[in-house]
Amino acid sequence: xxxxxxxxxxxxxxxxxxxxxxxxxxxxxxxxxxxxxxxxxxxxxxxxxxxxxxxxxxxxxxxxxxxxxxxxxxxxxxxxxxxxxxxxxxxxxxxxxxxxxxxxxxxxxxxxxxxxxxxxxxxx
Amino acid sequence: xxxxxxxxxxxxxxxxxxxxxxxxxxxxxxxxxxxxxxxxxxxxxxxxxxxxxxxxxxxxxxxxxxxxxxxxxxxxxxxxxxxxxxxxxxxxxxxxxxxxxxxxxxx
Numbered sequence: 001x002x003x004x005x006x007x008x009x010x011x012x013x014x015x016x017x018x019x020x021x022x023x024x025x026x027x028x029x030x031x032x033x034x035x036x037x038x039x040x041x042x043x044x045x046x047x048x049x050x051x052x053x054x055x056x057x058x059x060x061x062x063x064x065x066x067x068x069x070x071x072x073x074x075x076x077x078x079x080x081x082x083x084x085x086x087x088x089x090x091x092x093x094x095x096x097x098x099x100x101x102x103x104x105x106x107x108x109x110x111x112x113x114x115x116x117x118x119x120x121x122x123x124x
Numbered sequence: 125x126x127x128x129x130x131x132x133x134x135x136x137x138x139x140x141x142x143x144x145x146x147x148x149x150x151x152x153x154x155x156x157x158x159x160x161x162x163x164x165x166x167x168x169x170x171x172x173x174x175x176x177x178x179x180x181x182x183x184x185x186x187x188x189x190x191x192x193x194x195x196x197x198x199x200x201x202x203x204x205x206x207x208x209x210x211x212x213x214x215x216x217x218x219x220x221x222x223x224x225x226x227x228x229x230x231x
Contacts, residue, residue: 035220037168044211044222044223044224044225045160045162045168045211045213045222045225046222047213047219047220047221047222050218050220059218059219060219061219062125062219095167095168100173107218107220108156108215108216108217108218108220109215109220110158110170110173110174110215111158111160111168111170111213112170112173112179114167114168114169115167116167117167
């Protein structure tokens, strides 16, 4: 059974940094692209970033480009999101989502499994 | 970026009704369109991929159609358990983008 477990969410002040992690199990992690999707309180879904199976393709939403960095460690079945220069508008529940795209380097993906999310609150 | 516009934003229907939610893309996305269901306090769940393909385990009362810029999610014979917010998502281009959501309530 596929499991995605996010961690690292916290209350942080504007301008500070935070690193999120996603631990994956139940599938061959290095066969698939993985993504971060966020949801601000009471709002809709927003794709944040994605990374292909071998880190050969990486993409970001315009709202986080230059501030957030996605990475993965296939040996540890883990995904990460380094978030710098955090803003109040980054406050959201951050989901890790498995893609269905495999050996290609495409990030054009379907999200077939999701974690339960980790909450990031940016406030002074 | 490709804009995805869903309508209606909210919808109230009775059990047993047929419900239709539409999603319009700002440009041709072929059939690169997915639908997700999100129940309160839960993570989203994939319902339909590639515009019309039913994800394994999803009840057959859910169906999807459309191509190009206009897409539809249909729920036949609405059940109380279908109370949720529904999102479309395009994967023709990065950044991947979602519709704003359609909140479905039972009368």
